[in-house]
Amino acid sequence: MAIGATIIKARLQLANMDTHLYQDYNLTLAQHPSENAQRLMVRLLAFALQARDNLTFTKGLCADDEPELWAKSLTDDIELWVELGTPEEKRLKKACARSKQVVLYSYGGGSADIWWQQNQKQLAKLPKLTVYNLAYEQTQALAQLFQKTMDVQVSVQDGEVLVSTESGSVSLSPDLLQGDQ
Numbered sequence: 483m484a485i486g487a488t489i490i491k492a493r494l495q496l497a498n499m500d501t502h503l504y505q506d507y508n509l510t511l512a513q514h515p516s517e518n519a520q521r522l523m524v525r526l527l528a529f530a531l532q533a534r535d536n537l538t539f540t541k542g543l544c545a546d547d548e549p550e551l552w553a554k555s556l557t558d559d560i561e562l563w564v565e566l567g568t569p570e571e572k573r574l575k576k577a578c579a580r581s582k583q584v585v586l587y588s589y590g591g592g593s594a595d596i597w598w599q600q601n602q603k604q605l606a607k608l609p610k611l612t613v614y615n616l617a618y619e620q621t622q623a624l625a626q627l628f629q630k631t632m633d634v635q636v637s638v639q640d641g642e643v644l645v646s647t648e649s650g651s652v653s654l655s656p657d658l659l660q661g662d663q
Contacts, residue, residue, distance in 0.1 A: 488515075491509070491631045491632070492509045493507070493508055494508075496636050518625070520622060524616065527645065528550065530643075536554060540552055552564065562585065566589070581610065583610055598613075614656040617655070626649065
């Protein structure tokens with residue numbers, strides 16, 4: 483018998499001074515059995531950083547042809563494709579061909595750094611791609627805030643991010659590796 487996804491409820495209060503977006507979201511995330519707390523919290527952070535009215539979580543790890551998050555137009559065109567981790571160049575090329583904009587949040591410390599060194603030249607040829615790196619220590623601290631039901635406040639100002647829950651708070655500084663902010 484296959485293990486099913488764990489349902490996570492997050493009430494997100496977002497204050498993004500950089501984009502002037504102040505919004506509350508009631509989110510339901512399906513945590514894949516192979517997904518750890520760090521990855522789930524990075525996924526939630528990516529939602530907060532890319533928030534817009536039509537942004538939704540996808541099947542993620544359960545579907546090879548979908549990103550973690552996307553925003554689609556009313557005509558079903560993909561406006562934004564959000565990836566996590568260190569995907570293959572081929573996947574990012576395909577995403578750029580299908581979407582108007584692609585944003586990648588890499589994380590994982592040394593392995594993400596090595597991935598970037600190996601792929602930087604090829605990825606520079608993808609003008610629709612924006613790449614951020616999240617420091618390992620910061621995403622590990624973010625994982626410590628994980629709960630199955632959580633109230634999360636995210637504040638963004640001058641590219642700096644503060645994530646707070648009843649368990650504590652974490653400051654993050656996403657490092658822009660490629661693209662525009």
